[in-house]
Amino acid sequence: MTRTKVVILTGSYRIKGYINLVPGGRVTDYILGAKDFIAVTDAEVWAIGGGGLVLSAQFIDVCRDQIQMITTEAKAQRVSAAVASALAVAENAAA
Numbered sequence: 727m728t729r730t731k732v733v734i735l736t737g738s739y740r741i742k743g744y745i746n747l748v749p750g751g752r753v754t755d756y757i758l759g760a761k762d763f764i765a766v767t768d769a770e771v772w773a774i775g776g777g778g779l780v781l782s783a784q785f786i787d788v789c790r791d792q793i794q795m796i797t798t799e800a801k802a803q804r805v806s807a808a809v810a811s812a813l814a815v816a817e818n819a820a821a
Contacts, residue, residue: 731799734766736792739780742799743769753796763787 727746732753734741743766747756757764766788771781 733797733799734788734793735795738774740772740774741766741769741788743767753798760790763789
């Protein structure tokens with residue numbers, strides 16, 4: 727198994743932690759193959775809207791039906807950097 731860091735968004739929470747993928751496996755395949763819950767280890771649960779850290783635990787189960795979005799942390803960081811860069815360009819063009 728490959729330990730993969732993910733970011734999960736639900737209606738109320740942003741969850742950071744790890745899932746175990748088969749080598750070469752995709753997060754999409756993992757979610758589609760899951761039953762009702764997915765196991766997340768070394769989890770941090772943050773309230774959406776600036777509520778702060780709600781929970782930190784070695785293990786949590788996340789209800790698959792509550793997941794609105796899931797991505798690897800590496801992809802989330804690349805998107806965040808791209809968005810920040812685009813915003814900086816727009817701000818400079820407006821100035």
